[in-house]
Amino acid sequence: MAGPVPELEDRARTCATRLCEADRVLLASHIDADGLTSAAIAAQALERAGIPFETVFKKQLDEDAVAAIAATDYETVLFTDFGSGQLDSIGDHEDAGEFTPVIADHHQPTDRDTEFHLNPLLFGINGASELSGAGASYVLARALADVSDTDPEPSVTADGGTATASGAANARADNRDLAALAVVGAVGDMQAAGGELHGANEGIVEEGVAAGVLETGKDLALYGKQTRPLPKLLEYATDVHIPGISNDENGALRFLDGLDLELKRDGEWRRWAGLTNEEKRTVASALVRRAVSSGVPATKIDGLVSTAYVLCEEPVGTELRDASEFSTLLNATARYERADVGLGVCLGDRDGALERARQLLREHRRNLSAGIDLVTSEGATQEEHVQWFHASDEIRETIVGIVAGMAMGNAGISRSKPIIAFAEKNEEEVKVSARGTHSLVRQGLDLSVVMGEASRAVGGDGGGHDVAAGATVPKGKEDAFVERADEIVGEQLS
Numbered sequence: 001m002a003g004p005v006p007e008l009e010d011r012a013r014t015c016a017t018r019l020c021e022a023d024r025v026l027l028a029s030h031i032d033a034d035g036l037t038s039a040a041i042a043a044q045a046l047e048r049a050g051i052p053f054e055t056v057f058k059k060q061l062d063e064d065a066v067a068a069i070a071a072t073d074y075e076t077v078l079f080t081d082f083g084s085g086q087l088d089s090i091g092d093h094e095d096a097g098e099f100t101p102v103i104a105d106h107h108q109p110t111d112r113d114t115e116f117h118l119n120p121l122l123f124g125i126n127g128a129s130e131l132s133g134a135g136a137s138y139v140l141a142r143a144l145a146d147v148s149d150t151d152p153e154p155s156v157t158a159d160g161g162t163a164t165a166s167g168a169a170n171a172r173a174d175n176r177d178l179a180a181l182a183v184v185g186a187v188g189d190m191q192a193a194g195g196e197l198h199g200a201n202e203g204i205v206e207e208g209v210a211a212g213v214l215e216t217g218k219d220l221a222l223y224g225k226q227t228r229p230l231p232k233l234l235e236y237a238t239d240v241h242i243p244g245i246s247n248d249e250n251g252a253l254r255f256l257d258g259l260d261l262e263l264k265r266d267g268e269w270r271r272w273a274g275l276t277n278e279e280k281r282t283v284a285s286a287l288v289r290r291a292v293s294s295g296v297p298a299t300k301i302d303g304l305v306s307t308a309y310v311l312c313e314e315p316v317g318t319e320l321r322d323a324s325e326f327s328t329l330l331n332a333t334a335r336y337e338r339a340d341v342g343l344g345v346c347l348g349d350r351d352g353a354l355e356r357a358r359q360l361l362r363e364h365r366r367n368l369s370a371g372i373d374l375v376t377s378e379g380a381t382q383e384e385h386v387q388w389f390h391a392s393d394e395i396r397e398t399i400v401g402i403v404a405g406m407a408m409g410n411a412g413i414s415r416s417k418p419i420i421a422f423a424e425k426n427e428e429e430v431k432v433s434a435r436g437t438h439s440l441v442r443q444g445l446d447l448s449v450v451m452g453e454a455s456r457a458v459g460g461d462g463g464g465h466d467v468a469a470g471a472t473v474p475k476g477k478e479d480a481f482v483e484r485a486d487e488i489v490g491e492q493l494s
Helices: 006-021 033-048 063-070 084-095 133-147 166-173 176-188 200-211 230-235 249-257 277-293 298-302 323-334 339-346 352-378 400-407 438-442 447-457 478-493
Strands: 025-029 053-057 076-080 100-104 215-220 305-310 387-390 419-424 429-435 461-464 468-474
Touching (some): 006 076, 006 133, 033 053, 033 323, 033 339, 053 339, 100 133, 133 176, 133 200, 166 176, 176 200, 176 305, 200 215, 215 277, 230 249, 249 277, 277 298, 305 323, 323 339, 323 352, 339 352, 400 429, 419 478, 429 447, 447 461, 447 478, 468 478
Parallel strands (some): 025 053, 025 076, 076 100, 387 419
Antiparallel strands (some): 419 429, 429 468
16 A cells, blocks of 8 residues: 555554454544544445444543443444543453454553554654544555455445546545545644644645545635635634724725725625635735735734645535535534534535534534633633633533634733633533643643643543643532643643
8 A cells, every 4th residue: 555654554554454354343433523534534444345334423432431332242443533542441341352442543642552553643643733533544544445355336436426537436446535534634623733734644635636636725814715705704814813804894895895806796795715816816915915004913924825625526615615614514513412414424415414514503603602702701810821711501511622712812811821611511520621822832832731630630531632632520620620730831831
């Protein structure tokens, strides 16, 4: 196999060979955008290899969840986008002969290991910034196509249609067509630092482009280029704040009115994706001029441009064509316990699943907006090295981390400290989510360590990535958790 990540090839083949030896497989995955795309990649790879499987999703792979998996009659379990951090529990069940684990993950592993463990961190590749869970699943899928005895029907494309070119059929035969989902997972996992994917992710992007399922290029670094009307695209573009446009509905309208462009068709505002290249250059140049004249620093202005990842087989003007919008749609399904809907979208259901996902996304946006307003109005408590707020039951525990990250930089909430958010999980436990910035990570911040150590110090557990992590702690232990987290962050940033 000439795979996208040479360092992982041997381990990927070992894991793939073990899956091919199984009579059937239980596929267990996480529920965020990275987890959903991981599951979709693995599911299609297993199906194409002729391996019977069943899929289950877990919001959190704690000891109870692992025990429930062990209680099934599956002898082989494939974990995607989690498992590495739970190897202590998984290993106990493996030692008891209850199942054989195969793990495709990118989170920080425990000290314990297992034979069929595919994780970039074991091979010197950063799992927080260079390869996502979906990326690990993609590497496994490529190996599975290589070692499987089953030859997929070459005349059928991934969406069930007829291949119009041998390249498309070949991409399906060796699973390179799944690179698009791997990129969606990486973008959803916040790995596009500085506006583009790096490291091992680049190899996956190259394969997706070669397979004809991805297009890349420089474009405005604004969310919603496919679906938002132009005024809303500019009004909500706040990563680079442009006075008189960002967060200013009338200002965005005045800005557009001042351009010599056809801004509406059939009475409807046009969208960025529908503009010609010349029209895009006109808008972008005017934005840059406004930013310069408003005193926006040059380093910030550079952030107006990033690399776009376009799923070129999806219709123009839909959430599914842009990797960032696709990942947001998937996150909306996961946060409301409808991972089945997100998986359906990933697997090509463009009717019921897609419409339900869009409904969940609308609800998700309303809840995020209300949550950000709440946090901004009440502010965050400032410690020496961290800041925090407790949302109690006013923000869903499944979205409190997203709210915390989006609120950073608002009035009273600093971007110079990581933010910790609490929300009620149940009567006994509290969910903790932490978000930082890539700038803080470069200074030494590792929230995976912070969440893990601080939670275990108060009888909980946690982990994640350097820039974003989570934990569960007993109710009533929040103050002790913050105290320990503040100490650890202070040590990391000293």
